[in-house]
Amino acid sequence: MVLELILGGARSGKSRLAEEKARLSALEVTYVATGQARDEEMAQRIALHKKNRPGHWGLVEEPLFLADALKHNQQEGRLLLVDCLTLWLSNHLLDGSGYQRWQQEKRALLDFLPHGISPTILVSNETGLGVVPMGELNRLFVDEAGWLHQDLASLSDRVTLTVAGLPLVLKGE
Secondary structure (H helix, E strand, O other): OOEEEEEEOOOOOHHHHHHHHHHHOOOEEEEEEOOOOOOHHHHHHHHHHHHHOOOOOEEEEOOOOHHHHHHHHOOOOEEEEEEOHHHHHHHHHHHOOOHHHHHHHHHHHHHHHHHOOOOEEEEEEOOOOOOOOOOHHHHHHHHHHHHHHHHHHHHOOEEEEEEOOEEEEEEOO
16 A cells, blocks of 8 residues: 655645546545535535545545544555545544544554555645644644644655645655
């Protein structure tokens, strides 16, 4: 299995890059969406992502139990595209189930990925390039995203940072 992590800021082109890589793979694609339409603006973002994806791709919507979703959807000849890990983190922080469940789900993902059989592309927002946030929840989010990205980068065969639609390969060829 090949594991790729694509990072970038909001509207950096990271999802477009991931979707293009999936299209070019010639594999069956299952898109694993973590976003939840908690407000109208987010509903519009989700609708735009759906509109831009090929209609023949499979879709799994899983806001919390990502490792389980990947386990149940992996198979030879199928590529899994996960968009987006920071939304997945946000879902956990806002869910009310507690920090411990987030840690359990993160661990489950990190434990599963090295053993998966489907090539997997993970998309996430790079949040560590700005100032330290003022609020406690915001700081927790940035810290957890950074630690998650470090852990995933160490497992990944390829890591790409996308800025202004331009990919910069940080790891791999």
